[in-house]
Amino acid sequence: MSVTPPPPVGPDHDPWIGLEPTVSRRYVTVVVAALSTILLTIVAFLMPVPYATLEPGPVFNTLGEFNGEPMLTVEGDVQTYPTDGALDFTTVSVTGPDGRLSFTEALWAWFDPDVKLVPMDFLYPDGETAEESDARSAAQLASSKDSSTVAALRALDYEVPEQVSVADVAEDGASADVLEAGDVILSVDGTAVSTPQQAIDVVSTVSPGDPVTLVIDREGAQQELSITTRPAEEDPEVPRIGVSLASTFDLPVQIDNNVGDSVGGPSAGTMFALAIYDLLTPGSLTGGQRVAGTGEITPDGEVGPIGGVRQKMAGANADDAEVFLVPAGNCAEAADGDDFGMTIVKITTLDDAISSLEKLAADPDAKVPTCS
Structure with missing residues (x-):
């Protein structure tokens, strides 16, 4: 039996000596590249993007209370009538002008059917500040209160100069x-x-x-x-x-709207007007149902489109609404998705809304204008 002597060792004879530096550099390069990719991915997902979200907000019953007091009160010697059901105005929760939406949050919003992703400057043009945005929303709400009162009183045949x-x-x-x-x-x-x-x-x-x-x-x-x-x-x-x-x-009847400054914008006007009309007429306009809706209103009772109708529908559904009132100008958007099992009613004027609700109060299966 012969024995093969071990190969000589040393810098001149070790076969691994020449390969070791090359393998080490390649390994380090791969690791550094991988870590850099992971780090850049994390940074990208956490980086703020110039977008904002519109999400379903809370709903408020205009026939109920707001912060412990009636939302609407009628002053003076004017006959009011008991009612039931609910006339909910719906809201949208939005990213504030100082908010910073990350890429990850924007990605989640993109795939959520109840959330809408919009450019930040769509909501806050010309770099509008939080204070400026709040002031604008408050002014819109104040105008909406006035317009809804006038529209309701005119629908009741009051003269309102x-x-x-x-x-x-x-x-x-x-x-x-x-x-x-x-x-x-x-x-x-x-x-x-x-x-x-x-x-x-x-x-x-x-x-x-x-x-x-x-x-x-x-x-x-x-x-x-x-x-x-x-x-x-x-x-x-x-x-x-x-x-x-x-x-x-010059209002012949004084209506106090006690909605505070926690909400803003013009889109509650139609629901305010319906509630005032309901309080000043015998019987229940809702027929005991929970009715929700949205829409800006003019003093002449014209109902205009608003933003975030899909988010408002989702918010109404979360509050178990059975009927949802949609401005005609928002019908295409309202019909582009789940109706949540609600009766979707198309309205162009306050008179439209009153007529449809009276029909549904008498018969929940009555035919009324819809967005389909």
Whole structure:
């Protein structure tokens, strides 16, 4: 038997010596690349993205209480009637202007059918701050309260006169030191006006730089004032007098809307109006059902589209609503998904909503306008 001697060892003879550095560098390169990929992936998933989410928010029964007191109260010697069921206004929870949505959160939102992902500047144009957003929402809510009250009273055949008032005067505008906030505009260049649009239309008939004559009421005293128009910043061909206008109403019935500042925006107007109508008429408009809905409303009872209708439907479903009122302008979006087993009613006016609810109160299977 022969024995083969072991191979010589040493730097000149070890077969692994020459390979060791090469394997080590390759291994380190692979590990570093893998760790870098993992780290970059983690960073990417945690990085904020310029998007916001719209999610189902809470619902509030306009026939019930808000923060421990009735949401709607009627002042004075006016007959009100008991009712039942619910008329819920729906809300949407949105990412605030200072919020930072991560890529992971945006990805989850993308696949959630009840959540809508939108560009941040869609909700907050021109870098709007949280304070500015809150102020805008509060102003929209205040206008919605007024419009809903007027619409409901007019649906009840009350006469509700309207006037044009000056809401704000631009400090460097054409009306600075001439008009004051609270002035009521009675006529423009001899034409009587009772709505902001009428006043705007008359001013628009002159050329920028031409004067217009306004008759106003200031604290009960009438005055005639001349204002020289100026070109609008967005269009030099359009005349402006440098004021913001609003409608004021002489209400025959005083309705107090006790919704606080925890909600905002104009979209509860239709449900406010329905609740006021229900309180001032005999019987139950809901027929005992839980009715939810949304829609901006004008003083004349026109119902306009709003945002986040799918999220509001999901919120209504979570509160066991049986009927959901949808502005006609939102019907396509409302029909693009689950109806959650609710009766989806299309409305274009307050009268539409009242008529449909009266039919459903008498017969839950009654045929009413729908979005399908």
